[in-house]
Structures are given as structure tokens and as C-alpha cells.
Amino acid sequence: MGSPKFEVRELSAWFGGKRVLHGINLGIAAHQATAVIGPSGCGKSTFIRCLNRMHELVPSAHSEGEVRLDGVDVYERGIDPVLLRRRVGMVFQKPNPFPSMSVRENVLAGLRLTGTMPNGREGRDQHAVERALSQAALWDEVKDRLDDPGVSLSGGQQQRLCIARALAVNPDVLLMDEPCSALDPIASAKIEDLIHSLKQSYTIVVVTHSMQQAARVSDLTAFFLSGSLIEFDSTDRIFTSPKDSRTEDYITGKFG
Amino acid sequence: MIKPHTDREYENELNKLRERLLRMAGRVEQMIADSVKALVEQDVQLARRTIEADRVVDRAEVETDELCLVILAKRQPVASDLRFITLSLKMVTDLERIGDLAVNICERAIDLGQDPPLKPWVDVPRMAAIVQGMVRDAIDAFVAGDVQRAQSVVDRDQSLDDLYTRVFRDLLSTMLNDGSKVERGIHAQSVAKWLERMGDHATNLAEQVVFMVKGKDIRHVAKPDDA
Secondary structure (H helix, E strand, O other), X not given: OOOEEEEEEEEEEXXXXXXXXXXXXXXXXXXXXXXXXXXXXXXXXXXXXXXXXXXXXXXXXXXXXXXXXXXXXXXXXXXXXXXXXXXXXXXXXXXXXXXXXXXXXXXXXXXXXXXXXXXXXXXXXXXXXXXXXXXXXXXXXXXXXXXXXXXXXOHHHHHHHHHHHHHHOOOOEEEEEOOOOOXXXXXXXXXXXXXXXXXXXXXXXXXXXXXXXXXXXXXXXXEEEOOEEEEEEEHHHHHHOOOOXXXXXXXXXXXX | OOOOOOOHHHHXXXXXXXXXHHHHHHHHHHHHHXXXXXXXXXXXXXXXXXXXXXXXXXXXXXXXXXXXXXXHHHHOOOHHHHHHHHHHHHHHHHHHHHHHHHXXXXXXXXXXXXXXXXXXXXXXXXXXXXXXXXXXHHHHHHHHOOHHHHHHHHHHHHHHHHHHHHHHHXXXXXXXXXXXXXXXXXXXXXXXXXXXXXXXXXXXXXXXXXXXXXXXXXXXXXXXXXX
């Protein structure tokens, strides 16, 4: 597998006094898609939000333990969370393009916010926009509509626009929190297809409620339950013969 | 210990599949017994009835396959459910083949009709009893998820092969000594061969049960229990 992109050690997280993650240990392989599955409230979203320090943005939330990105603990003193989030981008459940911005401005928004915008020079802008939209498999559909509002696109296109926005800043890792739950099957299939091609350049972590989606898109699957990591293995293994009976019960639909 | 699926309709479909397989296996087991009984007791009527019963087994194969496809399409089963469905698809094929072999024996029983046997049937009924036991235990192991019992079926196949070798040698020497016995000898040898083949199918069933329970493929492995 090579050295992991992320090495998570004894990671625990709280909202106020409520502990939502219990000592997670997990390595996330580079250039692989890792799926995180589990029932609502199992801590899977909190887990990925700890990877780019978004968890701490919630008032009263905190975490303990180590999250090493290429060997460096992202919780070390001196790590700038803003720069971290540039390396570890995120796509959310509902497409959230900036409503007042055009398609083009949406793609460039991340670059502007992080101050890495190539000085608004027309040619370089154009290059960055085309590259990000192409990687997000959206370029052909929107190349003639770059100045239309981002929110004028369809839901599936908006989600790919958000992926393009995340890719524009050149991250190492893309975290996706239920990226298809608001999309129709065709738009979902496009995102899933995209995940396969993005693995070449990025490390992908995708949280999903859809077990079938996890089975389709990921190389590795982590199953969370009540804030604990129950099982982590190759996706092929998890979906054909998981070792833990709790994983088995969850993926075969035997709950409660 | 065994939890039902939250979706009860899905649970019902899986139960229906399980019941169909059991019924089919029960029919096949009966066919093995009846075919050899028809042969030994020279009961042509029983042979004909048994051939007739094979149609039900053939139909069960088709219906079970259909049910498996519907479940695969609608439910996208995973893990033990997936192993159960794929196992079912294979099991019906083995069961159906055993039924066909029993039909072959019945046809020989009809051909031989009232001809006196070369000598009293001894090893062939013994082989039939072993095969029947193997099929029954493979199915019981399947129902109970009992790996040990499934393994015992795999182990018993050797005794069946040994019996077949003995029958073959006996018949060969009988035929060499008396050319007039060749035709009946060949029929008898075929019957023994088919029973031996049934044993191979029963072994397949048992190996599939081990896979269903443990998620571990023991086919074509020298020593199966290195888990």
C-alpha cells in the first residue's frame, strides 16, 4: 500500500461534553478512494471533519489524538488550518456554489480566498478554470456558460462545480461528505465515475450512506458504529466476507 | 444469534429460496434411493415414476434460478447474503445433475428389466446409501451452517471412490471370464460410475456450504482446514 497519506492515531472527538469518536486508528492510503460507512450518528462525518480541522469550527467542539498528513500532525502548533484545508479540500452533501458568483468566479473563489490567485491575470485565470472544470468532468457542459450564475446549473452540475472549486486550489486530498445524497442516479453516476478518475491525482475519502455506492467507488472501506471504528479492510473483503458480525449486520440490512 | 433483515419482504424472499432448495434436495435424495431400489428389485414401474419425478426437479431448478436473479437485481445482496445467493445458483445445478444421474440409473433398470443380475447387488446399494447420506448431510449442513458436517461430506467422498474402484475391478474380471456377461456388466459399471459422480456433486454442495458459512473457498485445495 505504500506509506499512507493520513495516519490517524487514537483520535477522539467531542461536541461539548459528548464524546462522538473513541480512539480511532486508521491509515488512509494515497491515491485510493476510502469509503467511510455507518449509520447516522456513528461519527463518520465528524471523523473526516477532523482530518482537515473543520470539526473545531463548531463552538464547543474539540478533539484529541494525532492526524498525520504525510507524517506531520495537523494538530501541531504552527499548522495553519486555512492552509491545511487547501491541501485537504471538502465537498458537502448539498451542492453549495456561492449564489452571487458566476461559474467562473465559483471555480476561482478558493484561489482568491487563500490568496493564491494568480493576480487576476486573464490568461492564467482561464487556464485554472478550464483545468479545474475539466478535472471535475464539467468543462464540456459549461464552457459556454462560464459567466452564468453558478446556481443556474443543475444539481449534479452544481456538485461537480463544487468539486472543481475544491480542485482549483490543488489539494492533495479530497474529502466528500455524502456527495451524491441530493443527486439523481445519473448525476450520482457521473460523480462516482469522477471519483475513479480523480484517484490518479488525489487521495479521496468519501462518507456515504449508500453501501452500494461505497462498494462501487472505494478501494478501502471503514465501518463506524457509535463513534468507534469497527472494521477497516479492502472494499472487496468488506462486501463479500466481513470479519465482524456488526459490519455484516449493517451492510446486509439487519439493524436494531 | 441470527438476526433477521430489517426489510421483512427481503427476509421472506431469502426464506423462500432456502425452502425451495430444501424441497428440491429432498426430492433428489428420494430419487437416489428409488432409482437404486428400482434397479435392485427390478421394479420398472418405480423406475418410470422416478424418471417422472425428475421433471419436478428440473422445474425447481429453473424457478430457483429465477428467484435468485430477482433477488440479485432487486436487493443487491452483499456479504453472507451474497454468498448464500451465489451458492444457491450453484447448488441447484449440482442437485439437478444428481437428479439426471438418478434418471440414468432408472433407464438402466428399465433396460435390464427382468434379466437376472450378474450377481446379487451388494456394493451398488452400499454406494447409493453413502451418496444419499452425503446429499442429506450437505443439505443439513447448509440449513444449520454447520461447517463440520459439510467437511464430513467432503471426507466421505473417498470411500465412495474406493467402492467404485472395487466394483469396477469385480465387473472387469467377471466380464473377462465370460463374454456373455459383458452387456450386463457394462450396465452395472455405468450405474456404479453414476453413483460415484453423484458423490462428486454432493462434495461440491458441501464445499459450497463451507464457503457460505466461512467465506473461504476450500475447492481444489490439498488440505482444506488451514483456516
